[in-house]
Amino acid sequence: MKARKLLMIPGPIEFEPAVMQTMAVPTPSHVAPNFIETFGRALELMREVWCAPSGQPFAIAGTGTLAMDMAAANLTENGDPVLVVSTGYFGERYAEILRRYGAAVDVLSAPPGETVSLDQVEHQLKQKAYKLMTFTHVDTSTAVLNDARAFGELGGKYGVLTVLDGVCSVAGEEIRQEQWGLDVVLTASQKAVGVPPGLALMVVSQKALAAFRNRQTPVCNYYADWGNWLPIMEAYENRKPAYFGTPAVNLIMALQTSLDLIVQEGMDARFRRHRQTGTAVRAALKAMGLNAIPSGDAWSANTLSAPYFPEGVNGGELLGHISAAGVILAGGLLPSLKTRYFRIGHMGAVNRSDVLATVGAVESGLRKCGFPVESGAGLNAAQQVLDTE
Numbered sequence: 351m352k353a354r355k356l357l358m359i360p361g362p363i364e365f366e367p368a369v370m371q372t373m374a375v376p377t378p379s380h381v382a383p384n385f386i387e388t389f390g391r392a393l394e395l396m397r398e399v400w401c402a403p404s405g406q407p408f409a410i411a412g413t414g415t416l417a418m419d420m421a422a423a424n425l426t427e428n429g430d431p432v433l434v435v436s437t438g439y440f441g442e443r444y445a446e447i448l449r450r451y452g453a454a455v456d457v458l459s460a461p462p463g464e465t466v467s468l469d470q471v472e473h474q475l476k477q478k479a480y481k482l483m484t485f486t487h488v489d490t491s492t493a494v495l496n497d498a499r500a501f502g503e504l505g506g507k508y509g510v511l512t513v514l515d516g517v518c519s520v521a522g523e524e525i526r527q528e529q530w531g532l533d534v535v536l537t538a539s540q541k542a543v544g545v546p547p548g549l550a551l552m553v554v555s556q557k558a559l560a561a562f563r564n565r566q567t568p569v570c571n572y573y574a575d576w577g578n579w580l581p582i583m584e585a586y587e588n589r590k591p592a593y594f595g596t597p598a599v600n601l602i603m604a605l606q607t608s609l610d611l612i613v614q615e616g617m618d619a620r621f622r623r624h625r626q627t628g629t630a631v632r633a634a635l636k637a638m639g640l641n642a643i644p645s646g647d648a649w650s651a652n653t654l655s656a657p658y659f660p661e662g663v664n665g666g667e668l669l670g671h672i673s674a675a676g677v678i679l680a681g682g683l684l685p686s687l688k689t690r691y692f693r694i695g696h697m698g699a700v701n702r703s704d705v706l707a708t709v710g711a712v713e714s715g716l717r718k719c720g721f722p723v724e725s726g727a728g729l730n731a732a733q734q735v736l737d738t739e
């Protein structure tokens with residue numbers, strides 16, 4: 351019997367076998383011709399996956415938090431007014447990062463499970479000439495999905511640079527960076543992009559690069575300074591060797607492999623598949639009697655779900671039963687609700703069997719905890735969604 355459990359958390363996710371094989375290749379020099387080709391190709395593929403034909407891609411060793419840090423460090427100077435729209439844990443993190451760089455940060459926060467209304471955001475944008483606005487596409491602590499297109503439009507209307515924290519959404523939720531006018535769309539390798547942890551990824555608009563070039567003061571972070579990395583990214587794309595900091599060679603190769611698979615699937619098909627998967631998991635949870643943190647389907651993420659533990663069920667015990675049934679899920683993350691809910695990641699390579707195995711494990715775990723679930727209720731609901739075209 352296979353010993354491996356299914357990893358259904360919001361990153362790291364289950365990776366494609368081809369991606370894992372690339373990780374095991376003997377590491378070439380970072381200036382070997384075949385690696386230069388691979389890195390250059392990965393950057394080109396990022397533009398396709400981000401739907402940003404004239405954006406500037408960056409792939410840097412680090413995590414998603416570095417990507418957040420980089421956008422903040424390069425686009426703000428001491429005293430710059432910045433608006434953070436927060437829907438949970440990662441919104442709060444973004445405010446903290448921006449304050450480190452001396453930005454004058456205003457935060458609009460939504461209660462758990464809700465979004466900040468677009469009217470409220472617009473009202474705030476009228477109050478002050480903000481330089482930058484950040485928002486979390488999918489806040490991984492609440493599974494709340496923001497309307498990225500509307501944020502892009504507001505940014506354009508009020509002349510504010512927009513930064514989308516897409517760490518839990520890029521290559522899963524629909525994003526059309528250029529068409530929607532988003533200036534920075536950032537993520538990390540281990541989420542829907544489908545590569546082991548270790549890469550900070552972002553695509554930057556020409557408008558944001560111009561703002562970076564117009565800075566009056568140096569970037570207050572040496573490693574994160576786009577001035578150091580831009581010539582490197584340009585060189586690799588022009589198939590020339592370059593060095594600033596040694597790239598994470600195997601991770602970059604794995605990135606190229608994964609992006610290739612994503613582009614082969616096609617972005618429209620991939621967005622549709624994630625919507626269907628998200629709908630199936632939500633339907634299953636509802637059929638089993640579980641409530642989710644997002645208070646409405648229209649702002650529920652398709653890349654992960656965040657259901658509350660039902661009344662009378664011990665969360666640790668439930669996750670233990672689910673793990674014993676072969677599926678690893680994540681606990682809560684938002685400090686105010688941490689022990690009251692759990693999280694299921696369903697992005698990237700996740701397939702129909704993974705979804706059904708997960709729903710089945712939750713169902714039997716609930717019964718073992720003494721919570722009444724009609725046999726097959728979750729599975730039937732999920733299958734009904736997955737069987738529709």
Ligand SMILES: *Cc1c(COP(=O)(O)O)cnc(C)c1O
Binds near residue numbers: 440538
């Ligand atoms: C995971 C995540 C992050 C942080 O990424 P790390 O790679 O853990 O640093 C930031 N924002 C969101 C929305 C995330 O889901």
